[in-house]
Amino acid sequence: MNFVSDNLAGASAPVLQAMLAANDGLAAAYGNDAWTKRVEALFAELFEREVAVFLVTSGTAANALALASLVQPWGAVLCHHEAHVAADECGAPEFFAGGAKIVGLPGEGCKLAPEVVTDQLARMRPDSLHQVQPQMLSITQATECGLVYRPDEIAALKAAIAPRGLKLHMDGARFANAVAALGCSPAEITWKAGVDVLSFGGTKNGAFAAEAVVFFEPACAAEMPWRRKRAGHTLSKGRLIGAQFEGLLADGHWLGLAGHANAMAGKLAAGIAALGNTQLAWACEANEVFAILPEARRDQLKARGVQFIDWSDGALPAGQGLEPGETIGRFVCSFATRPEDVERLLAIFAEA
Amino acid sequence: MNFVSDNLAGASAPVLQAMLAANDGLAAAYGNDAWTKRVEALFAELFEREVAVFLVTSGTAANALALASLVQPWGAVLCHHEAHVAADECGAPEFFAGGAKIVGLPGEGCKLAPEVVTDQLARMRPDSLHQVQPQMLSITQATECGLVYRPDEIAALKAAIAPRGLKLHMDGARFANAVAALGCSPAEITWKAGVDVLSFGGTKNGAFAAEAVVFFEPACAAEMPWRRKRAGHTLSKGRLIGAQFEGLLADGHWLGLAGHANAMAGKLAAGIAALGNTQLAWACEANEVFAILPEARRDQLKARGVQFIDWSDGALPAGQGLEPGETIGRFVCSFATRPEDVERLLAIFAEA
Amino acid sequence: MNFVSDNLAGASAPVLQAMLAANDGLAAAYGNDAWTKRVEALFAELFEREVAVFLVTSGTAANALALASLVQPWGAVLCHHEAHVAADECGAPEFFAGGAKIVGLPGEGCKLAPEVVTDQLARMRPDSLHQVQPQMLSITQATECGLVYRPDEIAALKAAIAPRGLKLHMDGARFANAVAALGCSPAEITWKAGVDVLSFGGTKNGAFAAEAVVFFEPACAAEMPWRRKRAGHTLSKGRLIGAQFEGLLADGHWLGLAGHANAMAGKLAAGIAALGNTQLAWACEANEVFAILPEARRDQLKARGVQFIDWSDGALPAGQGLEPGETIGRFVCSFATRPEDVERLLAIFAEA
Amino acid sequence: MNFVSDNLAGASAPVLQAMLAANDGLAAAYGNDAWTKRVEALFAELFEREVAVFLVTSGTAANALALASLVQPWGAVLCHHEAHVAADECGAPEFFAGGAKIVGLPGEGCKLAPEVVTDQLARMRPDSLHQVQPQMLSITQATECGLVYRPDEIAALKAAIAPRGLKLHMDGARFANAVAALGCSPAEITWKAGVDVLSFGGTKNGAFAAEAVVFFEPACAAEMPWRRKRAGHTLSKGRLIGAQFEGLLADGHWLGLAGHANAMAGKLAAGIAALGNTQLAWACEANEVFAILPEARRDQLKARGVQFIDWSDGALPAGQGLEPGETIGRFVCSFATRPEDVERLLAIFAEA
Structure with missing residues (x-):
C-alpha cells in the first residue's frame, strides 16, 4: 500500500514497448532522430497549433529551462509559495535563470487567485532599478494540493498579468491528470487560455523519464537549443525520450x-x-x-x-x-x- | 556504412534487457532505488576502493558537474584546446561552475604533455587577484583523436600539477575503450595514477543514456547532491540509469x-x-x-x-x-x- | 526641507579633507596603499580584535559580497521580507551568490524575532536534496524602519540559528546610527553578540562612497580578494575609499x-x-x-x-x-x- | 622613478577641484543628480551623437557590464589573448555574462588583424548547439602593449565580424591616450569606425575612480540600469563620479x-x-x-x-x-x- 508518489512506478507497458522498439539501428544524435521529430509533430497536433518542443528527462529541467527562457536574471517569477519551482527544486530556476527571484504568493490548495497576483504586482514598481522586475507567472496544473485550474480561471490570471507584460508558465508535471479531470482539450487549457509555455509531464504518468517544454509561440524558444545543451539536457540518443512520448501520445494513452x-x-x-x-x-x-x-x-x-x-x-x-x-x-x-x-x-x- | 559516431546505436541487448527487467514494481525515487544502490557498490568493486558515484544521463552533465564540484567560479581548468569540455559542450562547464575559465593547451592528438602543463602554470601567478586561479587539469581518455594515456603518462601529469594543488579530472566518455586498449585495471589508470574524479561513460558504449561521476575521494563529493538536483539531473525514477549500468557492469559486459x-x-x-x-x-x-x-x-x-x-x-x-x-x-x-x-x-x- | 534619505548629502568636511589630503603622490594600487592599510588597522582597533576588511563603494556591493562569501549557490539567506538585501538591491545577492535564495520573514518594524527564525528553520528540512539549505541569517542594524537591535536580541537570534550552523550577517548601512543610539561598543553589538560578518556603512554617514565588509573570523574571508576583483569592486586607486574611512574613523568622527x-x-x-x-x-x-x-x-x-x-x-x-x-x-x-x-x-x- | 602604471597617481588638480565643488548641498541619488546629467550631455557632445552613458568606478566593471549587455551566456567574446578582459580581470566578464566564453587570439603588440578574426570565426560553426556562439569582438585602445588602432584598422575589423553579426567593443582604459595620439575625433575612432560600445577610461587619466560605459546605439543599453544596480555599481551619491568626469571633460582637460x-x-x-x-x-x-x-x-x-x-x-x-x-x-x-x-x-x- 504505497501511496507516496506517482513517481515510484516504472513505465507503462506501451511506453516500455515503445522504448524497446526504438532500440534497433542507428539514429541521428542530439534530437535529430525520427522519434523526436515525430513527437514534435504529435505535440503540434495535440495542441492544434505550431509549437516548439524540447524533450528532457526531468521536470526540474523542464521548469527551469522554461523559466530561464523568458525571465531575465533581474526578473521575478510569481508563483504559489509552495509551488514546486519555489520549494522543491533546490533553486534550479534561480540557477538556470542567472539569479532571478522566485516570489511566493499565498493561495488555498496552492491555487493562485487573480487578486493575489494583482496585489503583488501593485507592490512591485515598474522601472525601479532597485527591485527585480516581474516577468512571469508560474502556475501548477494540477496544483501541489491536487486542485485543477479551469480555463476561465487561467484566463483570469492571464488578464491580471497582461497589463504588466508577464508571461504565463504552466508546470504540468500532472498536466495529464488535469486534462483528464477537466475533459477539455489540451489547447483550451493552455494557449487558448493564455499559457505561453508548458512543462508537459510524462514521468509521473507512465513514462520513465520524459518531460517536454512546449512553447506556444515558437519565437520564444529561440534560445532553448543552447540553454538545453549547456545544461547537459540534450541527450545524444534522444530517441530514448522521443520513444517514450511516442508511446504516451499514441491513441490517447x-x-x-x-x-x-x-x-x-x-x-x-x-x-x-x-x-x-x-x-x-x-x-x-x-x-x-x-x-x-x-x-x-x-x-x-x-x-x-x-x-x-x-x-x-x-x-x-x-x-x-x-x-x-x-x-x-x-x-x-x-x-x-x-x-x-x-x-x-x-x-x-x-x-x- | 555509418561511421559518424559511437552515439548512434541504441543500447546493447543486455543493457536493454536490464532496463526491461527494472520496470516492474514500485521503487524509491531520486536515486534511492535498489538498482542505483547496487551500481554504487559495483563501482566500488570495479575501482577497488570506496568511491562516491552520481549517475546522470549525459556526458556533458557528468563533466560539468565534476568540474564545478572542484573548481571555484574564479578558478581555471586546464585542458587540451580541443577537449570536449572546451569545445563541444556549449559552455556547460562555465555555466555549472559559475563562470570559471577553461584554458586550452596544445598537444598532438589531443594528448597533453607534462611540460605544456608546467609551462602554462608558470604563466599563471599564484595569489594574483587579477587572474583566475588554476585549480583543475582535465584530460580525455581516450582523447578526442582516439589516443590513449598510459598510467605513467597520467602520473606524470599529476606530478606536474601537484605542486600547485590542482585536481585531476578524467573525461572518460570513452573510458571503456581506453581500459580495453590498455589491458590494465580501472584502478591503475585512474586513482592509482592520480585521477581525482572521473566521468565514466556508458552512453557511447552500449547504454542509452548513462554516465557516472565517480569521485575517488568521497569527501570531494559533498556538494554533489545539491549541484545535481538543481541542475535537473537527479532523475525521480533513477533506476532507469541504474539498470543500464547494472547491465553494463555485469560480467565485464x-x-x-x-x-x-x-x-x-x-x-x-x-x-x-x-x-x-x-x-x-x-x-x-x-x-x-x-x-x-x-x-x-x-x-x-x-x-x-x-x-x-x-x-x-x-x-x-x-x-x-x-x-x-x-x-x-x-x-x-x-x-x-x-x-x-x-x-x-x-x-x-x-x-x- | 528634504527628508528623503540620508544619502543625499555629500561628504562631511573632515571626510572631504581626508580625500583631499590623500591626493598627493603615487600610491600602490588595488588596496595596497597606506590609507587602506591604516584603515584595516583602525577597524581592528575599533572592534577590539583581528578582522579581515574589504573596502568597496556601495552598500549593495558590501552586502552581496558578504552574503556570497558564506552562502553556497544552493543556500538560503533568511532575513526580513523588507530587508534591503531582499527588496532593494535588484537581486544583487542572488547574482553574487550564484543563485542562492533570499527567504523573507515577517517582523514588526523590520526586526526579526528568534521564534520566527526558529519556525522557519523547522520548515526547512536539513539534508533534503529538494530544498535550498539555510546558511545565513541577515539582519539590518538599524532596521529599514529605524529600529535598533540590542546586543541581547542579537545573541538570541544567534542562539536560534546556531544549532543549524547558519552564519549571522549584519547589514550595517546605518550601523553608526545604531551604535550611537545604543551607546555600546562596536564589539558588543557585533561579534560579541554572534555577528560573523558586518557591512559597515560609511556612505549614509558622512562619506561619499565608502563601505567596508568586516569579517570577524578572517578565515571566512579567504575568497574575498577574488570575489571582489571579479565583481569590479577592487578599485585601482584604493586610497579613495581608504581616505574616506580614515576621515570617518579618526577621533570618533x-x-x-x-x-x-x-x-x-x-x-x-x-x-x-x-x-x-x-x-x-x-x-x-x-x-x-x-x-x-x-x-x-x-x-x-x-x-x-x-x-x-x-x-x-x-x-x-x-x-x-x-x-x-x-x-x-x-x-x-x-x-x-x-x-x-x-x-x-x-x-x-x-x-x- | 616609478613607472609601474598610470593608476598610481591621484586625481589631477581640476578633477579634484570638481569633486570638491560637488560636495555642497543635497542631490538626488542613484545617478539622478545634476552632475551625472550634465556629463551624459557632455558625452553626447563629445561623440557628436546620441549616446547612452553609465558611470562606474572601475574599468573592470565597465568592461564586464559592456560585454554582458551584448553577449549571451552561451556567447563568445573574441579578443587578444592578453587583453585585459581575458587576462587581468579575474573572470569578471564570465561572471557578469553568466558564463560566456572569452576566446583569446594572437596578434603582435596585442593588436588584432582582421584575418585572424576571420580565421577564428571560420572555425566556429554558426548554429552549432555544441559550441558557444561568437557575439562580440573586443579590442583595446590603446592596446596592452601601447599600440594604437587607426580608424581604418577598426573599420576593417568591423568588416570582418559584420557578416556574422558580432558587436564591437572597445576597452578604452587608455582611450584618451589613443585619441591624443591619433589626433582624430572621438567619433571617428569609435562609432564612425564601427564601435558599438566603449569603455571610456578616466581613472588612468587624471580621475580617481571614474569610467563610463558608452553605448552608441542607446537601445542596446536597455538592460544596463538593472545590470549595473545588481552588480553594486550604481552609487547612491553618483555625483562623485559625475563630478570627476565633469572635471575631465571640461575644456579638453x-x-x-x-x-x-x-x-x-x-x-x-x-x-x-x-x-x-x-x-x-x-x-x-x-x-x-x-x-x-x-x-x-x-x-x-x-x-x-x-x-x-x-x-x-x-x-x-x-x-x-x-x-x-x-x-x-x-x-x-x-x-x-x-x-x-x-x-x-x-x-x-x-x-x-
Missing part, C-alpha cells in the same frame, strides 16, 4: 493512464467521505487525496504499513488550521495503482 | 563491448595501412580512425555513401599540416559495428 | 555624525509627539521617523514643499493596519540635517 | 592630460632610441614604453631604484622571441609624470 489515476484517487476520496470519519484538506480533483489525520489515525496507518508522506499545512484555507496533533497525509494514485490497493486502504480507514 | 569497438577500429586501421594509399592522422589506439583524405578520396567516400565527419586539424603534430584540398575524416566504430561494415569500407578505400 | 543625525530625528519625533496630532508607525530609535499620515496631512506636507517618501506598511504590528487614505511618510535625518530644518518641519506639522 | 602622458613616453622612447643601446619590444604610440632588457640592464635599473614591471613576451612578433636572460620592462607615463623623471631614467639608461 496518456489520457487513459491519467484517467485511471484520477479514478483511483476519486474512489479513495469518495470512500473516505462515505466513511465520514476523516476530513479532506482539499477536494480531490485529480490523482491526489490529502487527509487530515489525527495523531492516532496517522499512527494506525503507519502501523498497518500504509506508505504516504506528511504534507504541509501552508495552503489550507486562510484562518483554518490543524488541531494539535493533526497532520496532513498525502495519498497519491498513479497509472499503476490498482482498485484493490485503494480498497485495502479504505478498509484500514474504516477501522476505528 | 562493458569491456567486451569496448573491446569489440576497438577491434573493429583496429581492423579498419590495419586494413588502410595494408592498402598503403591513405595516411592516418594519428595512430589508432582505441575505437576511432582518423584518415587524411585528399579531396578526390573524400568525394569518392561520400559518393559511395560512407558517412563520417570532417575533423579538425588542430591537433596534428606541430609543424605538420594538411596539404591544400586535404581534410581529416573521422571513422568511429562502436559496439554495434559489424566486421562486414568495416570490410565494405575497406573495399571502398581499396578503389583507386 | 563617525559616531559624532551619527549622533547628530539621531538627535535630529529624536527632536523631530519628540516634537511630533508633543503636538499630539500625528501617530508614529514605529518608535524613533535611530535617525528615521515614520509618521502615519492621513491624506490631508500628506497633501499639506507636499504642498508646503516637504520632501519625503511613502513607506511600506508591510512591517506594521500584526493586525494593525492603515485606515483608508492613510500612508506612512518616512523622514530621514542625516549628519547634514540642521536643527532649523527640523523646526520648520515641526511648524508645518503644528498646522491644522 | 582629458586630452591635455593624455597628451602630456604620451609626450613623456615619447620623450622616453626617443631618448632610448638615441642612446642606441636598448631595443624596444613595440613602437611607442601612446603612453607606454616596452624595453627589452638584458639581465644586467634589468638588474642595474632595479638597483638604481627604477620601478617598473616585467611584461609578457606573448605578443612579440611571430617568430621573434627573447634571448636567454632577456625580459621586457614596461615603463608607463601618466599625467603626473614629470620631464625630469624621464630625464633621470634616461640618464640611467645611458650608463653602461
